[in-house]
Amino acid sequence: MKLIIVNDLKAVGLRGAELVAEEIRKNQNLVLGLATGGTMIPFYKSLVNLFRKKNLSFLKVRSFNLDEYVGLNGKDKRSFRYFMDKNFFSKVDISKRNIHFLDGNAKNLYTECKNYENEIGELGGIDLQILGIGKDGHIGFNEPGSDFNSRTREVLLRETTRRNNAKFFSGKEEKVPKKALTMGIATIMSARKIILLASGKSKSDAIAGALNGEISEKAPASVLMRHRDVAFIIDKNAAAKLRK
Ligand code: F6R
Numbered sequence: 001m002k003l004i005i006v007n008d009l010k011a012v013g014l015r016g017a018e019l020v021a022e023e024i025r026k027n028q029n030l031v032l033g034l035a036t037g038g039t040m041i042p043f044y045k046s047l048v049n050l051f052r053k054k055n056l057s058f059l060k061v062r063s064f065n066l067d068e069y070v071g072l073n074g075k076d077k078r079s080f081r082y083f084m085d086k087n088f089f090s091k092v093d094i095s096k097r098n099i100h101f102l103d104g105n106a107k108n109l110y111t112e113c114k115n116y117e118n119e120i121g122e123l124g125g126i127d128l129q130i131l132g133i134g135k136d137g138h139i140g141f142n143e144p145g146s147d148f149n150s151r152t153r154e155v156l157l158r159e160t161t162r163r164n165n166a167k168f169f170s171g172k173e174e175k176v177p178k179k180a181l182t183m184g185i186a187t188i189m190s191a192r193k194i195i196l197l198a199s200g201k202s203k204s205d206a207i208a209g210a211l212n213g214e215i216s217e218k219a220p221a222s223v224l225m226r227h228r229d230v231a232f233i234i235d236k237n238a239a240a241k242l243r244k
Contacts, residue, residue, distance in 0.1 A: 001224070002231040003211070005239045009199035013042030015233045016130065016197050020047060021056050023128050023193070028060045031120075033129035033183070034088075035066050035140075036080040038167065039197050040132060044088040051092045058094040062123055064116070066131070066140040066188075068104040070154060070179035078168055078175075079104065102152070102181040113152040113181055120187070129191035133198045136160050137206040137219040141182035144218050150184030185223055194230040196221065198238040207234055208241040 006015055024030050034040075050056040065080060074081030081101050089099060100119055106112035120126060131139050136158060142150065143158050157165075162176040169175040188194070198207055210221035211232065217223075224230045 001211070001227075004231060004233045006233065006235055008235050009039065010042050012039070012197050012199050012233050012235050013044075014046045016043045016195055017046035017050055019195055019231070019233075020128065020130070021050050021054070024056060024058070024061060027127065028057065029062070030060075031062045031064070031123050031125065031127045033064050033066060033126040033188075033191055034084065035130050035132045035197075036083045037132045037165075039199055040130075041087060043130070043197060044091075047088065048091045058092045060098070061094055062098045062100070063094065064100045064120055064126060064183075065102065066129075067180055067182040068102040069177040070104045070109065070181060071177050073105040074101065074103070083168070104177075104181055109154045109181060113154065116152045116181075116183075117187065126191040128193045128195065129188055131188070131194060131196040131221075131224075133196060133203055133206050133210065133221050134161055135164060135202055135206055137209050137221045139185070139188060139196070139221050139224070141180040142185050142188075142220045144220060146185055146217060146220055148185050148189075148217060148223050151187050152181065152183050155180055155182055185220060189223060189227060192229065194224060194227055196224065196230070196232050196234075198232070198234040200235070201237045201240060203234075203238045204241040207232070207238050208243070212243045 068080045072079040163173050165176050166173040209219040215222045
């Protein structure tokens, strides 16, 4: 495990983007797993800057996002698909047909999840997975208690997660969907390389739990300690509770 501690959220995003750029320069056909959420906004800003200023191209990159809310379609402003279009896809040269997304409005959610796993497999698996972390230690939408063997599936969101994400629903927790589709823990662990980004005091318990705690399904991110190529890029506040 590699631990990189930087000053603030902006620096987390920049460092993360630089590492992604390095991987794309080594392999322009990279299969890239992506995340959404507040932590990711400066990260996507930095990637867009690298695209504009440093000729970084996403033309041949294939992307798979981690998760999506059940019941929202991709045009809904609160969907993760919309978030990605707005903050990243519309601003770089990624080809539309290379973007893979879970459809939270699919008729058969079980088949939707199975197909997603198959699509990942058909492209040879994920080369690099980007992750955020929830205050409760979730990765993707794998909440505490998620089976380490889980694959892409429908899940129930916890109250803490819905409260955190209310910021994307005009501050109204009751408007945050109760269910989501998410890549599973085993899906995430199958990625060849993983980079987790975290910022702020509110994430310090989750970070300490992942890095210093017991590896347990109670702390989903702790499973990453079993991965052979994982980097945590976090700011000082998120690192505040790590054992010295
Ligand atoms: C979203 C995702 C989640 C977020 C996490 C942190 O695609 O996978 O695990 O990364 O909930 O969200 P923020 O950054 O908003 O605190």
